Amino acid sequence: MPHIRRNATSHAALMVMAGLVLLALNLRPAATAVGPVLGEIRADLGLNATTAGVLTALPALCFAAFGAMAPIFSNRVGPHRTIGMALVAMVAGQSGRLLVDAPVPFLLLSVITLGGMAVANVLLPSLVRRHFPSRIGFITALYSTALNVGTMFAGLFTAPLAMWLGGWRQSMWIWVGMTVISCVPWLFLVSADRDHEPIARHAAWGFRHIVHTRLGWLMALFFGAQSTQAYTAFGWLSSIYVDAGASPSFGGLMLGILTGLSIPFGFLVPMYVSRSERPQRALWLFGVCGITSYTGLLFAPLTLPWLWAVLLSIGMSGFPYFLALLGRRANSSDGVAVLSAFSQSVGYLIAAIGPFLFGALRGLTGDFQVPIIVTMVLFLPLVGFGLAASRPRLIEDELIAGSND
Template sequence: MEQTTPAGLAVAERAPAGTTDRRAGVLVLVGILLVALNLRPAITSVGALLGEVQTGLSMSGTVAGLLTTLPALCFGAFSALTPRLSRRFGAHRVLLAAMAALVVGLAVRPLAPSTPVFILVSVLGLAGIAAGNVTLPVLVRTHFPRRIGLVTGLYTMVLNLGTALASAVAVPAAHATGGWRGGLAVWAAVAVLGFVPWLGALRADPTRTAGAGATVATRIRPARTRLGWALAVYMGTQSLQAYVVFGWLARIFADAGWSAGAAGLLVSLVTAIGMPIALLLPGLASRGRDQRPYVVGLIACYVVGYVGLLVAPHAGAILWAVLIGIGGGAFPLALLMVGLRSRTPAGTSAMSGFVQSVGYLIAALGPFAVGFLHDATRGWTVPVVFLLVVLVPQLVGGLIAGRNRYIEDEAAR
């Protein structure tokens, strides 16, 4: 049986049924959304204030470059550990600990007296974000098994909202609080909001004790399946595209003749387009058993957008930004398929950890590769062609992962 919250979301019913379960379902949903809100500000706020941070800590350009790549490296490293922790302690406890790590990291980071301390506490916060990235699809699969598309769309949209807010507010917050330290500290207060609901949601955790689910999870090895690798490649290549777009697209537009302010607005348009896509696409794609048409459609938007950058980077900039923003819908689609391609929360946990671990390591290569190609060729033609080439494995991985199949079945074979 299932119950329905006032928002129309199905909540798995657990004995004893009644008002308590409904309240627990609403609490979990609120907790998921507040966690999603906090999964990117810790990263984008540093990017917006990187110059001030670099000056304040006497940070070298090389170390500053490492700092911009640190999120992807931490996501790749810590994502693989999260499923093991979830099997032992339960997904809710892991998420509570992850948010605690994020709060501590964000609170201590502005107080860092040196670059090593700043990086160390940044790693702590990023480890919490990595665990949150992996755990949210598991909680959606556990508590909203019949509304995976809707809830995935909601939390992905809120995640994008947090990204946009941090980019827009970081500099004004720094000015209002007297410098970059105050501008970074405000996000610790926001992170506390994501911590509080899980104190009350622990009782709603059906995975809090080791049992059959944990035993099954130990037999699921996505790395030994075609589906696991296909989805990991799809996740990694779409994340690579996103890292490059947000890291380099403004520079591409600026070199095409747009002012720095206008180029930044064009990149903001990419983010703005991505928000309704993130909300609507998972719900639409989850209605059918085959997500391959959506994979192809999003790839097509990327192709036209990138070819446009090669042919008319100035004249058609708004259209290319819109198409690239639509193509970025590959991110919520990848998160959706993590849930749809598994039968159980244990399968979702194994898949989420593997896919995001491998995926973010792939993504970390993108900004470096594009920067190297630009320096080597003194232009943007080869880097954009590189992005077009990366769409090939993204398409192949998406077509394999988009078919109606399950990780548990492939793992059993």
């Protein structure tokens, strides 16, 4: 939409910004709302342990599979129409799974929901580059914060809402309603596309090109390393405190500190990355804080429990760093789209292994010492891949060089 990107009125710019923020706000609740009411869902639908395990693994798998398709859709029908279709899938999938009473339809509709979320998730950074090329850091900070707010709200309020409203289905209709609201700005954007923007029919670059680039793999490995840390902490931090002698409610409180602090960090980190000439210095802070946190959890988990949660939240700030770095490693919205798609698709596959590995090590050894040590050591590749990906270069240069070979 060139007329919005280059000669935007304040109204149009605000419409685009609202669309990005509302979209980001709704890219996590449909996934994170399942965990707090998983017991009720299992009892209501008759899910066995295996099916429940598949359900909890679906987000990472769908984000990997469908995220890879996002640039293809975008180049066929345009980015705004692609987001519009993703939102339709999110609303239809979420609504449908609240109306079924059998495991298989529930899983299939969950795949549709997560597929829409995955496509929109990948295209968000490219839309920021497309509409706000001179304000990438600030807009990235806004939508990164919205992502974290949506994640935290769904985790905190789904179970209480289920209790107050009379069931898990009723509570999840709240998140459907929020997704419907987020469609409003995109109706305007898609309508404006119809008159002003031709549809690209051929993609300049795809996976077959970026798979041969060094930067593509560095970004993918960095994203996978930081997502592994995040998935592991979200899944196991509370249990670590409980195993050390704390109550389940205290463990939940520490997890709340971890997720709550991701909101301000989600805003501050992209702003720092966009304004600093050497943003990679933040990676050393993430590594030191993460390793210090797990050291404390290993040797004295209940001595300064809140400090370990705070430090771990800082250590997990690689996600907003990655989002901001996408805008610095490409000079076009198409470049950002293909880099985002490849990095996140590969990265989510890597990240899906983390919680299972942690749990397997816990089962084999009988305590948390070995899994904590392994998770601590995994901060080293996170910092290493992040430092390498942060060196000044553009994905377009590597793609062009590869096409000339």
